[in-house]
Amino acid sequence: MDLRTQRGTEGFWPRLIWQGRIFGAYFGQFVKMRLAYRMDFLVDTLAVSFSMAIQLTVLSVLFSKIRALDGWSFEQVLFIYGFSLLPLGLFNLISVNFYGFSDKYIIGGKFDRVLLRPVNTLVQVMFESFNVSGLNEIILGTAVMIYAGMKLNFAFGVGDFLALLVLVPSAALVYTGVFLAITSVSFWHEDRMGLAPPVYNIIRFSRYPLTIYSLPVRVFLTFVLPFAWVAFYPATWFIGGGQLPLVALLTVPVGVVVFSGAVWMWHRGAANYASTGS
Amino acid sequence: MSEALLQVRGLTRDYRLIKKREGVSGGLIDLVRPRRELLRAVDDVSFEIPAGEMVGYIGANGAGKSTTLKMLTGILTPTSGEVTVGGLVPWRERVQYTRHIGAVFGQRTQLWWDLAVVESFRLLQKIYEVDEQTYQRQMGIFDDLLDIGDYLHQPVRKLSLGQRMRCDLAAALLHRPRVLFLDEPTIGLDVVAKENVRQFLREIRERDGVTIILTTHDIGDIEQLCRRVIIIDKGRVHFDGELEDLRRRVGQKVRLTVDLRDTATSAELAATTGDLPVRWTSGEGRRHQAEFNRSEVPGAEVIKRLVNGAHVLDLSLAEQPIEEVVRDIYRQQGRPTP
């Protein structure tokens, strides 16, 4: 018997469509599961809305005192903040399984099951659970951006819309890439505490104009932990700032490179997976 | 010449262990210079299995059974050695390979904990691209043989261990795999559930001709299911052949436990069985234990003598546990078989 001749769906596009269907199936199950615990869902949504409201209040109180920040107007800063929520929301939507990956999948041995199924391991882990609060961030971010854009008398053209469609996913790739790389480390080191929380805290630095920071911090956020690419650089496409609009487009290759590198690490890690005894 | 479906050559796997030092200062030293040690869990294992065979892979706890199965299913990458199944290398062509196999790993479920059983099956149907007709036919078979129809709509977490094992078996076979790997499929099950699982495996094998490799601790599984057994100990193969042949080598040892109405010495009991080849191993007072070999003396004969010669309140016979079979083989050979 030759199993090599009996293949499943082949070719790049058919496989992509197939993976899309798997995604749909996982998502459908997830929604059903959440609806079964209707109370949880309600509480979650309320909690997230509440925390968003607080953040916005803090921001507006802050800026009712300060009108400008290192040459950036309140509206520009608000725009960057709003933009930053879009890729963050997209990232949060699919990345919940990165948190506690080491505990659940590696120490708990759940990764065995993932490896037994004929679907890319990363696709399975990302799609096995979703974080709906990501949707709230996307909605809120959009609202903040529209408000700030109107204040800035920003003429939003077709080109800008296309740029948004490209820049937001690219910025989300940067987030996902960074946390995927961190998660992959747990294939080598079963680390319960993890690097993720401190790195997650650094995200907040990315919500403000990069130019307010000192040079070392700027270099760090641009080249080392590239969070400058999740909000500031891409947002400058819309709010300007010298030569920056062209730099904004670099978000795309940065996202692709960071994410590809992380995927490579992930697969190297998976080959190093040692499972658990018994 | 037909090639065996599953070919394993020189399969070896080391685990890297970090040995912790004691105390606070030890913990600090560990941080700087961890003491690493290699544990060879599977050591140069080779065998071939033709399509359609059902093979028992047995050995004591920690012998390396699960590790072997994890390499055969593509979960673990071996340290060295080769495996091909139908021409595919499990860990290298994992996505394509896993379409053709099914696996159940003991106590750990493959199903989604919070989903109803049937929802898990529907997801698996999409993942394995099983068409609706095949899906319905397979579900019909599972309901016939495993009676899973009654709890299809329960979430997996609410099932008993026996019910869950049946669902796991069904899930592993939904896509009609060519090879089925089972790691301790009857562990923790009661007698009835064990029998159910065994019956199901026999039928599914006859029906689909699926090749089955199962690990177990339970000699009953082997006796009822497998003609061929592979015994491993400390990661090495010690026996590979027919179960009959194994029996001939180590015999069929049984352990007898007797409870008496009055106290007696071992010598007194030994006198009742007289010249029969029965070895009284331990006991004092009212409870005694003996060993004998079924191939040398029928159990009924031993019991008859005992009941005639002493006031027996109760007695029980137990098969020799697999650990001891393995130890006996070890002792007989004194060295591993090539």
Ligand SMILES: Nc1ncnc2c1ncn2[C@@H]1O[C@H](COP(=O)(O)OP(=O)(O)O)[C@@H](O)[C@H]1O
């Ligand atoms: N993930 C692991 N990491 C380290 N050691 C392991 C791991 N899995 C198994 N072992 C060790 O390898 C040996 C073989 O284990 P295993 O293959 O589970 O045996 P069995 O299934 O026959 O009981 C044991 O000594 C066990 O402690």
Ligand SMILES: [Mg+2]
């Ligand atoms: Mg085991």
